[in-house]
Amino acid sequence: MSALKIHVRGIVQGVGFRPFVYRIATRYGLKGFVKNLGDAGVEIVVEGEAHAINCFLKALENESPPLADIHDLDIVKIPPQGFEEFVIEQSEKGSGAGKSIIPPDVSICDNCIKELFDPTNPRYMYPFIVCTDCGPRFSIIADLPYDRENTTMAEFEMCDFCRSEYEDPHNRRYHAEPVCCEKCGPRYTLYDSDGVAMSKDPIKKAAQLIDEGYIVAIKGVGGIHLACDATNDLAVKRLRKLLKRPQQPFAVMVRDINTVQSIAYLSEYESEELQSYRKPIVLLRKKKSALSEYVAPGLHTVGIMLPYAGVHLLLFHYSKTDAYVMTSANMPGLPMIIDNETALSELKDIADFLLLHNRKILNRVDDSVVRFVDNKRAVIRRSRGFVPLPLPFPSNSRYLAVGAELMNSFSITKQGFIYPSQYIGNTTHIETVEFMKSALKHFQRLMKLDRFDAVVSDLHPNYNTTKFAEEFEGEVIKVQHHFAHIASVMLEKSVPEAIGIAMDGVGYGLDGAVWGGEILALGEGLAKRLAHIDYFPLPGGDLSAYYPIRSLIGLLSRYKREDEIMEFIKKNVDDYTHSLPRGQPELEIAIMQVVRELNAPLSSSTGRVLDAVAALTGAAFERTYEGEPAMKLESLASGACESPIFDIPVKDGRIEFYSILDELAELPPHKAALSAHLSLAESFSNLAIETADALSIKNVVLNGGVAYNEIISSHIRKKVESAGLNFYVSSEIPRGDNGLSVGQAYLLALYHSGSVKIKDIGEVVK
Ligand code: ZN
Ligand code: FE
Numbered sequence: 001m002s003a004l005k006i007h008v009r010g011i012v013q014g015v016g017f018r019p020f021v022y023r024i025a026t027r028y029g030l031k032g033f034v035k036n037l038g039d040a041g042v043e044i045v046v047e048g049e050a051h052a053i054n055c056f057l058k059a060l061e062n063e064s065p066p067l068a069d070i071h072d073l074d075i076v077k078i079p080p081q082g083f084e085e086f087v088i089e090q091s092e093k094g095s096g097a098g099k100s101i102i103p104p105d106v107s108i109c110d111n112c113i114k115e116l117f118d119p120t121n122p123r124y125m126y127p128f129i130v131c132t133d134c135g136p137r138f139s140i141i142a143d144l145p146y147d148r149e150n151t152t153m154a155e156f157e158m159c160d161f162c163r164s165e166y167e168d169p170h171n172r173r174y175h176a177e178p179v180c181c182e183k184c185g186p187r188y189t190l191y192d193s194d195g196v197a198m199s200k201d202p203i204k205k206a207a208q209l210i211d212e213g214y215i216v217a218i219k220g221v222g223g224i225h226l227a228c229d230a231t232n233d234l235a236v237k238r239l240r241k242l243l244k245r246p247q248q249p250f251a252v253m254v255r256d257i258n259t260v261q262s263i264a265y266l267s268e269y270e271s272e273e274l275q276s277y278r279k280p281i282v283l284l285r286k287k288k289s290a291l292s293e294y295v296a297p298g299l300h301t302v303g304i305m306l307p308y309a310g311v312h313l314l315l316f317h318y319s320k321t322d323a324y325v326m327t328s329a330n331m332p333g334l335p336m337i338i339d340n341e342t343a344l345s346e347l348k349d350i351a352d353f354l355l356l357h358n359r360k361i362l363n364r365v366d367d368s369v370v371r372f373v374d375n376k377r378a379v380i381r382r383s384r385g386f387v388p389l390p391l392p393f394p395s396n397s398r399y400l401a402v403g404a405e406l407m408n409s410f411s412i413t414k415q416g417f418i419y420p421s422q423y424i425g426n427t428t429h430i431e432t433v434e435f436m437k438s439a440l441k442h443f444q445r446l447m448k449l450d451r452f453d454a455v456v457s458d459l460h461p462n463y464n465t466t467k468f469a470e471e472f473e474g475e476v477i478k479v480q481h482h483f484a485h486i487a488s489v490m491l492e493k494s495v496p497e498a499i500g501i502a503m504d505g506v507g508y509g510l511d512g513a514v515w516g517g518e519i520l521a522l523g524e525g526l527a528k529r530l531a532h533i534d535y536f537p538l539p540g541g542d543l544s545a546y547y548p549i550r551s552l553i554g555l556l557s558r559y560k561r562e563d564e565i566m567e568f569i570k571k572n573v574d575d576y577t578h579s580l581p582r583g584q585p586e587l588e589i590a591i592m593q594v595v596r597e598l599n600a601p602l603s604s605s606t607g608r609v610l611d612a613v614a615a616l617t618g619a620a621f622e623r624t625y626e627g628e629p630a631m632k633l634e635s636l637a638s639g640a641c642e643s644p645i646f647d648i649p650v651k652d653g654r655i656e657f658y659s660i661l662d663e664l665a666e667l668p669p670h671k672a673a674l675s676a677h678l679s680l681a682e683s684f685s686n687l688a689i690e691t692a693d694a695l696s697i698k699n700v701v702l703n704g705g706v707a708y709n710e711i712i713s714s715h716i717r718k719k720v721e722s723a724g725l726n727f728y729v730s731s732e733i734p735r736g737d738n739g740l741s742v743g744q745a746y747l748l749a750l751y752h753s754g755s756v757k758i759k760d761i762g763e764v765v766k
Contacts, residue, residue, distance in 0.1 A: 003032070003047035003080040006060075010071035011103045011389070012042045013146040016132025017068050018088050019174040024059040026169075028052040031083035036091040036145040039448065040101050047080045066133060067103050067277065069389075071417075088175065091145040101419065101446065102137055102146050104385050105221050105365060107279040107308035109134035111172065116310055117317070122161060127203065127310035128185045128359070132176040134277075138388055138422075139222045139363050140178065144446055148177040152360040159184035186359035188219075188311065193352055195344045203311060206355040207318035215239055217329055217343055217351035221309050222365030222384050222422075223336035224343050226351060227253075230323040236294040239325060242350045244332060248625035249296035251281045251303040251367060253326040255316045260304055263289035263323070270372050278385025279308035280368035291323060298620075300635040303369060311355075328366055333426040335435040338364050363442060364435065366423045374714035377731040378707065381738055382409065383423040388443070390417035391492065391732060391742075394749060397453045400440070400472070401744035402465040403427075404458045404481060404507070404737045406626055410436060410465075411741040412443055412452075413749075418491070419443065420733065420742055427464045436468070456748040458484070458740070459762050460508035470765055479747045479762035481507025481740070482518045482704065483527060487750070488743030489701040489735075490522065493728045497523025497699065499530070499692045501684050501716065504704030505607035505627075505737075506545070510762075514538065516605030516704070517655065519687050521695060527760035530691045531653035533609060534558070537600035539593035548611035548620055548629045549579040550590055554603070555612050555658040557594040565591050572616060572665040579621045606680065606706050609657050613676040616661070617669035627705060634709055637673035644675055648683040655683055677711040685719035692725055701728040703743075707735040 008017075013036050021034040021044055030048040037043055046056055057075075064070060108116075112129045115121040123129040130136075143150040148158075158166060162181055165173040173179045180186065190202035199205040206216050213235045215228045226243070228235040230252045240246060254260055260274060264284035274282050281303040286296070296302045305326070307313045315324070328336040329347055337343050338361040343354055369381040379386070399413040408424045421443060424436045444450065457469035459478045469476055485507075486500030500520040509515035510529070517533030536554040544550035549569070556565045569576050569587065580586040594600045607630060614620045614629035619636045623629055644667075646660040660679055664672045688700045700720045707713055707729055720727040733739035750756045758764055 007074035015067035283371035484743035503706035514603035548615035681715035
């Protein structure tokens, strides 16, 4: 007779771990108990024959539930206490300092889908059906341990039937905290735009209304969506108009994987990702289909996801259409709406009807977005299904990294792990900063972290996040944006030193200029800017981000006189009179600004270079959403099968992109678009290879928003690999600013370990 006490850390609460432990313990005739700990870990005590205990330990490691992820096991021998049976004990509150954490929200599982549509099942057609393998987690948890009383299910008292399943160790709902049924659980109600409840059959009615062309708000797992028939031009156009989003692509939810195949090209990887338990939006290459052209205007890709909650499956069950627009219900730049009162008041002029349920959403989680670039997964928005999963971090310190400005997220580190937050969004808006603060509080509560050892922000003096970081007591540092981009890939891929290619929108540089096209070196005792796109002025400063022709003017001013710039534009930009809101007079002012150096900050941004080419080729004259000109330029380029690569001169590490503009202007638009992509990729990879050789570094990493670009990313990978070097891009952490906080935290760790000097990467605030 022997006995063990086992402390399990990792993702072990809310994933059916205790029932699993119960099953394997009883299988081997062991006695003892299992319980959730307040630190999100699990404690097991088993006693019995030594051989049986060994079998138990093997099963613990090899058979654990699909959503569980054991990070480590702490096993100690203890004297047997003579237990009579094996039980699941009451959870312990405590405030352990562990590193375990709750799982993310998981899409409805196959077993539950079967029951949902089985007329003999007590939960037939009940949208909140869940089991230990599926359902909401992160979005409904208020505190740890993960027990029903600490979730938003607390206010729904289990009926006898649900309780009997919840308490039966052989049932697949044994201790599934959100378990409920029609009798005892949350319900949907359909409201009209005046907030009047209607229809006894809310989901069926909502489906009919969507089929008829109405816009319906739908409350789901992590927030509220606006939905309409994605094959109905009028409905989609109307939604665009009401949301004041003329161009921004809408995500589409489709009936099933066969429907996906009918509207987009699908690789094996993409198909797997679409059907994974995360069920993210996957950007796919469009086919000609019944989908309205207004869903993703001017783009060769469309974002598609599969139904991930009971309500979605029921809607499609009742619906004739196979595809819904499913876009987050929010005002431009503001966080997604999650509560019923706000939805009823804020959406009354947009949604014709609202399908809402009466369970609270505690933590907002947007749909995650991924794209396969060069056959590798690139996460664009890391939220539902991912958060709060951690990644290993090479320090035990407790850091907070606050991110940058747009597409923001923050990250927390603790005991060898880093936890990136859910998608926070555009922090220029005060409402979004408030969301960030409350999300941070929540993370701190779940992780029992009341203070940080150090805080890190972007170097930009005016970001709201920078100001937020400065309010913390204790050590605060700022780090340069593109060093952080490079650091985030190095952390994810465990690369100790690398040449970094940062191709990005904009980030505040160490010299105060607007960086964004950089070759950097980072490693032990090494943090250096080696090369960059030759500076060009951005007439009108921030305004240039919204009107791509301003970037073109800036580039032209590097080698043309005032009158020559106008001549070039007139000759080569069709429709140039519409390239700025106030036409030619505004063009003349912009040209005057660069020539006289008035409000024309210097930039090395790759994003702005691509904007300039977007204007030159007519791909886009306006940015109505983040990344629009570059995305449309890529779509235009993808229509060309080949085009020349021009040699961009490099002087003293400065990439003189402007010197190929005359050659680009000679080509038809789609070829010019492709040549610009390839020429940029060619010159960045050549420089990276040269500098890697010079510094004897074997690794090249690519990051920043442009790393989502298929043409540029795959060209650089091929060049770098054929030079015998290792090439890395992120597949877990977002490559754009949504992943920046991870790199910031890593830079902070490198600074603390003495690997880099702060003056090379940023500055100390206090
Ligand atoms: Zn299930
Ligand atoms: Fe960036």
